Each structure stands twice: as C-alpha cells, then as structure tokens.
Amino acid sequence: MTQAKTTCPYCGVGCGVTATVEAGTLSAVEGDREHPANFGRLCVKGSALHETLGHQGRLTQPRVDGVEVSWETALDATAERLNALRTEHGNQTVAAYLSGQLLTEDYYVANKLFKGFLGTPHLDTNSRLCMASAVVGYKRAFGADAVPCNYEDLEEAELIVLVGSNLAWNHPVLYQRIKVAKERNPLMRLVVIDPRVTDSCEIADLYLGIKPGSDAYLFNGLLAWMAQRRKLDTLYLERHTDGFDDALAAAQQTAGSVAEVAEACDVDPERLETFYYWFASQLHVVTLYSQGVNQSASGTDKCNAIINCHLAGGKIGLPGRGRSRLPASPMPWVAAK
Structure with missing residues (x-):
C-alpha cells in the first residue's frame, strides 16, 4: 500500500487529494489537509474518485x-x-x-x-464555451489571461458578488470556505445575481433575479451610477488605467437610470440600488462569475463590464479585492455592450 498526493480533476477549485494505491489500484481517497485550496475538504464527486476508475458497468472491449x-x-x-x-x-x-x-x-x-x-x-x-470568453475578457482588460484574485481574497472581502454562479452545487468546497468566512465576519455581505433561485442564495444577503442575458446592462448601469454618485477612484484610474472616458461614455449610452436598468433587467429598483450602493461603498470587493456569464454570445463583453466596475472603484490590487500586483503600464479600457 502506498499513498500519493494529487489533484481532483473535476471543477476548477483544484482540491488536493491524498490517494491510496493498493496493488496498482486506487483503493481510497481523502482530502489533503495541507493543500491551500481545500484544507482536507472534498465534495461528493471528489470523495468518490476511487469509485470512478473501476471497470464495473463499463465497456472493456469495443x-x-x-x-x-x-x-x-x-x-x-x-x-x-x-x-x-x-x-x-x-x-x-x-x-x-x-x-x-x-x-x-x-x-x-x-x-x-x-x-x-x-x-x-x-x-x-x-473549453471554448466554458472559459474562452473569460480569457479574452482578461486579455482585453489586463493584457494577459491573469486572474488577479486568490482564495484568501474571498476570506478578507467585505462584499462577495456571485454572478451566474451556483457555487453551492458547482464548487461546493469553495462555497463552504466562503460560508465559514461569513460566519467569522458578520459584516461580510454576499450578493447573488442569477435568473434562478439556487442553493447559493442560502447565505446571500441580497438576491437579484435578473432577466437572462442582461448582465452587461446591469454592470454598465453600475459604472454609470458610480460616476454619477462620485464613487470613482480618480487617482487609481489615472495611475493604472487608460481610456476610461470612452468606456464610461459607452456605459452611459447603454444604461439609463436605476429605474430603467431595473426594468431592463427585470429586478426591483430598490434592490438594484442597494447592490449599487454596497458595491460602490466597499473597497474590498470580489466578484465571482461563472458559466452563467461565460457561456453566452456576449460573454466577453459581460466579463469586461464586470471588470470595468472593479477598475473604476480601485477594487483590484490589495488583499480582499484581488491582491495581485498591478501592471506597470496603464490597462486599456473596453467598452462593453
């Protein structure tokens, strides 16, 4: 009997796994308690990895x-x-x-x-339906497919926004990690933006059941709202971005007032403005978007509409808001439609 450390192949969380091998066959798995992604936790699929490699019920000959x-x-x-x-x-x-x-x-x-x-x-x-839109969105915003956040940012954030992501079902280990962080910090807020009421809403402080496909409109409205309410980080914009005026003009042209955005997205205006206020008022904000955003004919523009709001508020570059180092040269803006 031998043990080896490996990684679960299912979702993108990247949980560490300790595998037990007997006579050349995987006989058992458990979470790697030292792995920084899951600290020993595994979901149902990860816990059953050793059961998926057997030949029972499978064709062994063509x-x-x-x-x-x-x-x-x-x-x-x-x-x-x-x-x-x-x-x-x-x-x-x-x-x-x-x-x-x-x-x-x-x-x-x-x-x-x-x-x-x-x-x-x-x-x-x-791969193209899943992540290509996210890759292009990051390349347009940052010049490279480089996600600025890590898991520790989720635990240090003041506001977490889930957009088109049912984290409770699709990335349950990460969902549990956020749930624990929220229990430790009662001031942390969680917003779920999704046409469906999912199990991820269980720990949400605010739910926006938007009309399918209206994500970019909602975040263009947020960018315009932040400019109108003087919630922009002008020093951050000057030092780290380029072309903001064009992006803001495009957002203002696309999205109207809160009432107009709420009508277009089919959400309650008061709930929408509450989200806008929370996002603009908190500095340590992390947005998690998933296949509800990526798998779309306008998925790349949706990604950039979200990223633009983070750049406008200076919400990238410190713990709890994407701690990765900022690029030396200004980042180009992209007008999301």
Whole structure:
C-alpha cells in the first residue's frame, strides 16, 4: 500500500487529494489537509474518485452494432463509415465535440485528425464555451489571461458578488470556505445575481433575479451610477488605467437610470440600488462569475463590464479585492455592450 498526493480533476477549485494505491489500484481517497485550496475538504464527486476508475458497468472491449469485436475490427468499421459519409455528403458532414478535460497534446492530435486529415471545420470543445470568453475578457482588460484574485481574497472581502454562479452545487468546497468566512465576519455581505433561485442564495444577503442575458446592462448601469454618485477612484484610474472616458461614455449610452436598468433587467429598483450602493461603498470587493456569464454570445463583453466596475472603484490590487500586483503600464479600457 502506498499513498500519493494529487489533484481532483473535476471543477476548477483544484482540491488536493491524498490517494491510496493498493496493488496498482486506487483503493481510497481523502482530502489533503495541507493543500491551500481545500484544507482536507472534498465534495461528493471528489470523495468518490476511487469509485470512478473501476471497470464495473463499463465497456472493456469495443462493440460494433451491439456486437463485441476486436479493436482492429472496430477501427476499420469507424474508418469505413466515416469515409462513406464523406464520399456521399462531403467532409463537412463529420463533426467532433471534445471534452474540456483533455490535455493540450490530446487537442493537438484531435485537430490534426478532424481538421487536417478528415478535412472538416466542425471541431469544437467545451473549453471554448466554458472559459474562452473569460480569457479574452482578461486579455482585453489586463493584457494577459491573469486572474488577479486568490482564495484568501474571498476570506478578507467585505462584499462577495456571485454572478451566474451556483457555487453551492458547482464548487461546493469553495462555497463552504466562503460560508465559514461569513460566519467569522458578520459584516461580510454576499450578493447573488442569477435568473434562478439556487442553493447559493442560502447565505446571500441580497438576491437579484435578473432577466437572462442582461448582465452587461446591469454592470454598465453600475459604472454609470458610480460616476454619477462620485464613487470613482480618480487617482487609481489615472495611475493604472487608460481610456476610461470612452468606456464610461459607452456605459452611459447603454444604461439609463436605476429605474430603467431595473426594468431592463427585470429586478426591483430598490434592490438594484442597494447592490449599487454596497458595491460602490466597499473597497474590498470580489466578484465571482461563472458559466452563467461565460457561456453566452456576449460573454466577453459581460466579463469586461464586470471588470470595468472593479477598475473604476480601485477594487483590484490589495488583499480582499484581488491582491495581485498591478501592471506597470496603464490597462486599456473596453467598452462593453
């Protein structure tokens, strides 16, 4: 029996796992108590990692039309049928959708096979739907795909905003970490912005059930509200950003008054203005946005609308508000639509 430390492969929290291996087989797992992401906690999926690697209920040999065959026969059948489709209907009739859990080398081989060899343009992955909009949003705002926050910021924040994120279900270890931090600091507030009432609302101080797709409008409204109420950090803007006037003008053109934004987002005006006031008044603010924002035709603009509000209020660069070091050169603004 041996033990090895590894990382859970499921969600993006990156929980540390201590795996027990017996006779070359993974027999048990437990949370790594020394790992800085989870400190020994594991969710249901992470706790059952050793059960997912067994062969029970799985195919151990390929099948063609329900009949078990050799690998050579299965590969020949696959190639023949793909070629038959291409001959009759053209290369574009073949498509592939890949998992976000594939390694870079796997993506390379798949692209070579489908685009280079089979000649189809129809190849996509969950990675693009999942994180590409966030990556482009960070590159437009900061010049690199560099998220400024870490987990300690969540525990030191005065206000945490969840946008399109059901943290309780999808990142439960991180949700528990925030829940504990909130119990330790009664002054910490949590806002949930989501069309659905989810289990994450259990610890929320404010819930905004916005109209699906109206995220950018809501945060453009926040940026305009902060400017109107003189809640901008002008010194921070001068030292660390570039092009703010254009971004503010675009936000003001897109979003109107609080009442107009509330109507467009289908939320209560008083609740909306409460959120605006909390965000503008607190310096240590962290916004967590997830697939409800990213997986959208305007996902990148939604990301930038959120980031713009943090930059406008100087809410990046210290513990509890994204402690990463600020770039030496001013960061360009992006007008989110």
